[in-house]
Amino acid sequence: MLAGKRILLVIGGGIAAYKALDLIRRLRERGAGVRCILTEGAQRFVTPLAAAALSGERAHTDLFDRDDEAEIGHIRLAREADLVIVAPATANLMARMAGGLADDLASTVLLATRLPILIAPAMNPAMWEHSATRRNLETLRRDGVAVIGPNAGAMAEPESGSGRLAEPLEIVAAAEALLGGAAPRSVPLVKPHGPGPLAGKRVLVTSGPTHEPIDPVRYIANRSSGRQGHAIARAAAEAGAKVTLVSGPVAIPAPPGVAMVEVETAHDMLDAVEAALPADIAVFAAAVSDWRVAAPAHGKIKKAGAAPALALIENPDILATVARRTAGRPGLVVGFAAETENVVENARAKLARKGCDLIVANDVTPDLGVMGGGDNTVHLVTADRIETWPTLDKDEVARRLIARLADMAGGERP
Ligand code: C5P
Numbered sequence: 406m407l408a409g410k411r412i413l414l415v416i417g418g419g420i421a422a423y424k425a426l427d428l429i430r431r432l433r434e435r436g437a438g439v440r441c442i443l444t445e446g447a448q449r450f451v452t453p454l455a456a457a458a459l460s461g462e463r464a465h466t467d468l469f470d471r472d473d474e475a476e477i478g479h480i481r482l483a484r485e486a487d488l489v490i491v492a493p494a495t496a497n498l499m500a501r502m503a504g505g506l507a508d509d510l511a512s513t514v515l516l517a518t519r520l521p522i523l524i525a526p527a528m529n530p531a532m533w534e535h536s537a538t539r540r541n542l543e544t545l546r547r548d549g550v551a552v553i554g555p556n557a558g559a560m561a562e563p564e565s566g567s568g569r570l571a572e573p574l575e576i577v578a579a580a581e582a583l584l585g586g587a588a589p590r591s592v593p594l595v596k597p598h599g600p601g602p603l604a605g606k607r608v609l610v611t612s613g614p615t616h617e618p619i620d621p622v623r624y625i626a627n628r629s630s631g632r633q634g635h636a637i638a639r640a641a642a643e644a645g646a647k648v649t650l651v652s653g654p655v656a657i658p659a660p661p662g663v664a665m666v667e668v669e670t671a672h673d674m675l676d677a678v679e680a681a682l683p684a685d686i687a688v689f690a691a692a693v694s695d696w697r698v699a700a701p702a703h704g705k706i707k708k709a710g711a712a713p714a715l716a717l718i719e720n721p722d723i724l725a726t727v728a729r730r731t732a733g734r735p736g737l738v739v740g741f742a743a744e745t746e747n748v749v750e751n752a753r754a755k756l757a758r759k760g761c762d763l764i765v766a767n768d769v770t771p772d773l774g775v776m777g778g779g780d781n782t783v784h785l786v787t788a789d790r791i792e793t794w795p796t797l798d799k800d801e802v803a804r805r806l807i808a809r810l811a812d813m814a815g816g817e818r819p
Contacts, residue, residue: 411438441462495528530567557644611723612635634650763810
């Protein structure tokens with residue numbers, strides 16, 4: 406979608422400016438050409454040299470730069486692209502855009518351009534919530550400017566609330582949607598006001614692998630890292646939910662603000678899940694071992710003699726057990742389907758078989774590096790719809806999924 410497209414990236418002066426450098430990289434990875442303008446404030450956080458090195462083109466800073474004006478000029482800058490992205494869009498830059506000011510290169514180009522504009526606001530939560538910023542945002546929206554983010558969550562500021570720059574891949578996805586002609590996403594992924602879209606909700610998440618003992622020192626396991634499940638628990642907590650995370654053995658820490666119950670086997674996981682109910686939303690992201698050893702040895706099995714034959718029996722299906730409850734079933738039950746072939750068809754069958762409301766299906770063919778890796782390409786499968794998301798990192802999959810579940814829990818179906 407972005408291959409061969411030209412993006413004019415206006416970098417505003419905020420601490421999040423460093424993420425604009427990653428955004429350049431992400432856009433270029435997808436084949437887009439990127440030309441940068443840095444405001445004076447931006448240059449206090451990142452250098453024109455860094456932007457130039459990453460974009461492969463000279464970065465522009467001055468309205469009255471003789472070289473610039475001779476070579477390219479602000480009007481050409483405003484024309485020679487397919488899309489303008491402003492990231493981070495500071496409160497000041499948004500105000501200048503909304504007011505039609507043209508007092509530096511960035512604002513002049515933004516006023517002179519007829520190209521579609523996508524802004525990614527980032528600022529202190531109090532500034533974001535200030536009525537002046539709300540007015541400016543409304544004006545910009547009315548002017549046809551698309552907005553991505555900001556998100557809630559940890560920032561350089563000690564205050565909590567919304568104001569964090571959308572992740573570079575979210576900005577990329579919004580740019581792709583705009584260039585593809587889709588309606589721009591003009592709502593933040595996490596609502597900017599109030600206590601969060603899942604405030605007052607209880608969310609249960611399973612994560613990680615299970616370990617099924619063969620004897621006291623050996624076990625059957627799988628390659629799940631727990632990253633996706635933990636990211637979902639974290640995103641749910643950031644959205645204001647009370648979260649219980651039931652996790653098999655993993656090497657990553659419990660996300661902040663989440664109650665974690667550590668388990669080993671599928672049986673332990675089922676017990677912990679039942680103990681954690683009731684919940685409004687349950688997301689089963691654990692890679693539960695389908696089988697366990699029927700009779701684990703009490704002592705370590707000795708190597709002497711013939712190799713032992715391990716008889717396996719099936720483990721309880723935790724997801725199906727919870728989804729089929731008649732009393733105390735969570736309002737929304739979400740399963741995962743890790744497949745290596747016929748991903749979507751298998752997910753549809755699984756949705757019906759397990760009785761859940763939504764399946765997040767992903768292709769775990771080893772070459773793709775999903776198991777244990779950072780990125781994930783998922784399809785959301787419900788009884789009447791399939792939606793494929795672009796490849797995103799697992800934190801972003803988690804945040805989008807939580808935003809979607811918050812909508813569904815609020816009565817909207819995807
Ligand atoms: O049947 P399959 O293992 O492919 O189903 C995957 C989904 O079911 C995941 O959401 C997983 O967490 C859940 N599951 C479970 N208990 C099992 C097996 C799978 O909760 N024993």
